[in-house]
Amino acid sequence: MSARRWALGMAVVLAAGAPVLLGAGTAQAATPTCSTSVSYTTVHGSSTTIPAAGRNVSCLLARGSSGNGVRALQLSLNECYGANLARDGIFGAGTQAALRRAQSQEGQAADGVYGPRTRDALHWRVAGFACDRVNGPG
Numbered sequence: 001m002s003a004r005r006w007a008l009g010m011a012v013v014l015a016a017g018a019p020v021l022l023g024a025g026t027a028q029a030a031t032p033t034c035s036t037s038v039s040y041t042t043v044h045g046s047s048t049t050i051p052a053a054g055r056n057v058s059c060l061l062a063r064g065s066s067g068n069g070v071r072a073l074q075l076s077l078n079e080c081y082g083a084n085l086a087r088d089g090i091f092g093a094g095t096q097a098a099l100r101r102a103q104s105q106e107g108q109a110a111d112g113v114y115g116p117r118t119r120d121a122l123h124w125r126v127a128g129f130a131c132d133r134v135n136g137p138g
Contacts, residue, residue: 034059034069042132048124050134057136061114065091073114077102080123080131
């Protein structure tokens with residue numbers, strides 16, 4: 001086998017294995033979309049409702065998302081951050097702008113996308129018109 005042929009064969013093997021060695025995508029790409037909401041315990045032991053994908057609270061919401069997860073987010077943006085959103089369950093321009101303001105207020109990157117970091121940074125509506133944080137699973 002010539003050196004050139006051997007080098008070409010190795011290049012093919014390495015190129016095929018690159019996704020395995022380097023990772024096949026970002027964590028965000030593997031994070032599901034929040035399609036519902038669940039009851040969750042806050043850091044001070046109260047109960048709140050936060051977005052979820054089934055029972056998984058490590059999920060994403062962005063402009064164009066809809067459903068009960070968006071409604072839960074809209075409630076907390078209204079009650080804890082003074083937004084005046086319709087609780088229609090549609091993540092539109094108003095929800096995105098309100099989320100950006102809340103993210104900025106909490107010292108987060110104001111990208112207008114809801115995910116695990118935003119979940120843990122935001123305050124969530126609890127009973128008695130109070131707001132509290134949650135500590136998610138990661």
